[in-house]
Amino acid sequence: MNKEFAKPEEYGLADLLCCAASREVQDNEIVFAGTGLPMVAIMLAQKTHAPNLKLIFEAGTLDGRPPEIPTSVGDARCEMGASRSSGLHDAFSIAQRGYVDLGFLGGAEVDQYGNVNTTCIGDYLNPELRLTGSGGNPDINSFARRTVFIMVHEKRRFTEQVSYITSPGWRVRNWPGGETVHRRELYGAAYRGGPSAVISTLGVFRFDEESGRIYLDTCHAGNTPEQIRDMCQFDLDVSRVSGETLPPTREELHYIHEVLDPEQIFIPKVKRG
Amino acid sequence: MSSGKRITLQQAAEIVTNGSSLTFSGFTIWRRPFALVYELIRQRKKGLHLIEVNGGPQTEFLVGAGCVDIWESCWVGHELYGKYGANLSRKVGNKEILVEDYSHAEMLFRFSAAASGAPYAVTQTSLGTDIHNPAYDTLGNAGLRDGRRIPRHKYRFTEDPFFGAGAQVMVPAAKVDVAILCVQQVGEEGTVRVNGQFYSDPEVARAADVTIVMAEEIVPEEYLRRESDQNTITSFEVDHILEVPFGAHPTGMFGRYDVDGAFLKDFYGRTRTQEGFDDFAKEWIHGLDHLGYLEKLGWPKMLNLKANTALKYSTGMKRGQ
Numbered sequence: 001m002n003k004e005f006a007k008p009e010e011y012g013l014a015d016l017l018c019c020a021a022s023r024e025v026q027d028n029e030i031v032f033a034g035t036g037l038p039m040v041a042i043m044l045a046q047k048t049h050a051p052n053l054k055l056i057f058e059a060g061t062l063d064g065r066p067p068e069i070p071t072s073v074g075d076a077r078c079e080m081g082a083s084r085s086s087g088l089h090d091a092f093s094i095a096q097r098g099y100v101d102l103g104f105l106g107g108a109e110v111d112q113y114g115n116v117n118t119t120c121i122g123d124y125l126n127p128e129l130r131l132t133g134s135g136g137n138p139d140i141n142s143f144a145r146r147t148v149f150i151m152v153h154e155k156r157r158f159t160e161q162v163s164y165i166t167s168p169g170w171r172v173r174n175w176p177g178g179e180t181v182h183r184r185e186l187y188g189a190a191y192r193g194g195p196s197a198v199i200s201t202l203g204v205f206r207f208d209e210e211s212g213r214i215y216l217d218t219c220h221a222g223n224t225p226e227q228i229r230d231m232c233q234f235d236l237d238v239s240r241v242s243g244e245t246l247p248p249t250r251e252e253l254h255y256i257h258e259v260l261d262p263e264q265i266f267i268p269k270v271k272r273g
Numbered sequence: 274m275s276s277g278k279r280i281t282l283q284q285a286a287e288i289v290t291n292g293s294s295l296t297f298s299g300f301t302i303w304r305r306p307f308a309l310v311y312e313l314i315r316q317r318k319k320g321l322h323l324i325e326v327n328g329g330p331q332t333e334f335l336v337g338a339g340c341v342d343i344w345e346s347c348w349v350g351h352e353l354y355g356k357y358g359a360n361l362s363r364k365v366g367n368k369e370i371l372v373e374d375y376s377h378a379e380m381l382f383r384f385s386a387a388a389s390g391a392p393y394a395v396t397q398t399s400l401g402t403d404i405h406n407p408a409y410d411t412l413g414n415a416g417l418r419d420g421r422r423i424p425r426h427k428y429r430f431t432e433d434p435f436f437g438a439g440a441q442v443m444v445p446a447a448k449v450d451v452a453i454l455c456v457q458q459v460g461e462e463g464t465v466r467v468n469g470q471f472y473s474d475p476e477v478a479r480a481a482d483v484t485i486v487m488a489e490e491i492v493p494e495e496y497l498r499r500e501s502d503q504n505t506i507t508s509f510e511v512d513h514i515l516e517v518p519f520g521a522h523p524t525g526m527f528g529r530y531d532v533d534g535a536f537l538k539d540f541y542g543r544t545r546t547q548e549g550f551d552d553f554a555k556e557w558i559h560g561l562d563h564l565g566y567l568e569k570l571g572w573p574k575m576l577n578l579k580a581n582t583a584l585k586y587s588t589g590m591k592r593g594q
Binding site (some may be wrong): 115124173178189190 | 362414528586
């Protein structure tokens with residue numbers, strides 16, 4: 001299969017995000033899967049560099065091998081070929097027990113310590129907008145060794161302080177007092193790691209585990225570190241940029257569009273001119 | 274032997290009195306007891322307290338119809354067919370509903386505790402988040418924590434006294450009056466067989482004081498007892514049963530029919546305002562019974578949603594639309 005990088009006109013932004021997400025998966029890992037683009041990314045990793053990864057779906061499918069992309073975690077496609085079809089108690093107990101290496105998550109807002117909000121915009125007690133709520137976001141983020149967030153990049157979303165900490169980043173609140181502490185101090189024996197990357201529509205960000213602060217790792221083609229820094233409300237560290245985000249390979253594009261998501265449910269095809 | 278557990282949709286809805294606490298089977302947009310949710314709306318229930326492992330379209334319908342005063346859960350939306358709960362969001366904005374936020378695992382563990390007769394569960398999830406911000410204890414702020422049905426505290430912290438593993442959060446058992454389940458098969462005496470993922474159905478059925486099971490079909494009890502290892506919920510945990518084919522529509526039922534995405538999308542698009550919701554309810558809920566609803570939906574649509582018996586999903590449906 002052709003592992004050459006595709007030319008810019010051969011792929012779209014969703015392809016680039018999907019491939020960047022896929023490359024976060026390592027072989028033999030146990031991955032907690034949501035639906036949508038992350039699901040395509042995980043199945044892409046399974047087809048390419050991580051054939052032995054294991055999938056857990058939040059609704060209760062364990063070691064799933066869906067033959068085609070499920071549209072929700074209750075989809076019958078999740079269960080086909082799975083080791084077990086069970087329930088939430090199994091899925092969350094397994095996660096709390098420490099089996100999960102990686103989880104993919106989303107968010108409406110993220111701050112410089114990787115705290116994520118999916119609950120409300122504005123004051124919680126008097127919100128401008130109530131969102132979906134936490135779902136399993138804080139649970140996966142508490143239990144997994146690494147989590148990767150995929151987010152639309154808007155300046156208002158990359159915020160100094162999230163309106164509500166739904167999901168714990170590297171520096172969190174120590175209740176009931178509320179002082180900010182490193183998550184290691186709070187989680188004790190349950191500490192396994194935390195957010196490892198944010199893949200936005202502009203670049204890929206990582207975290208310094210000691211300081212807990214976010215930094216820019218790679219820029220997607222067409223964006224400079226300075227432009228991306230201007231798109232964050234906090235002072236983004238751009239001193240560690242390693243280059244440009246690697247484009248999709250022709251092999252990856254083949255799998256995404258011909259095998260995994262031919263119906264373009266999650267990833268639109270780029271029309272070639 | 275018949276156990277006399279059979280009731281009608283109208284009788285089932287009458288069991289849920291105004292002010293009851295209520296929970297459901299299923300997961301997001303799958304196996305929600307819609308035929309009964311519609312009947313609750315027709316009977317204009319008031320003051321319901323929903324305690325859900327996760328929410329979904331059933332939350333949005335009941336909240337939009339003004340049946341709900343308190344929603345305790347972690348998530349609401351329609352997945353691919355509507356990214357958030359617009360009715361809940363509107364009522365939160367207007368302060369017409371109280372929302373108590375927990376994490377998904379916390380809600381699950383709360384039901385597991387209730388199902389095993391324990392007063393609380395212990396977990397390490399969500400430490401350091403605003404879910405544990407004491408200022409955000411909605412039911413406490415409203416003065417509703419009576420220590421009877423509503424626990425005295427939203428959560429408590431403790432240190433592991435046995436192995437020194439550090440901070441733990443204790444979350445109260447989810448005590449509910451009524452659980453309404455929607456499954457593939459129930460026997461005459463109440464034995465339930467769920468096909469596919471059973472989500473948190475065993476926990477919610479056991480946690481509730483009264484458990485009502487709505488099934489695609491009521492089958493002979495002996496049929497289910499021939500392979501008892503395939504069964505999901507015990508006969509005597511179920512108080513009432515009713516047969517309601519296509520009862521989960523517009524949500525899906527593993528092996529029977531898929532989620533009606535177009536219906537959910539239409540609901541999501543049309544119910545951003547109260548007027549929009551009322552209009553939708555007039556069209557699809559009021560003045561109809563379950564058969565009338567299915568007739569309105571029509572056979573072509575139902576056949577399109579029907580799952581292939583080998584694959585367990587519909588092969589006729591265009592996905593993602």
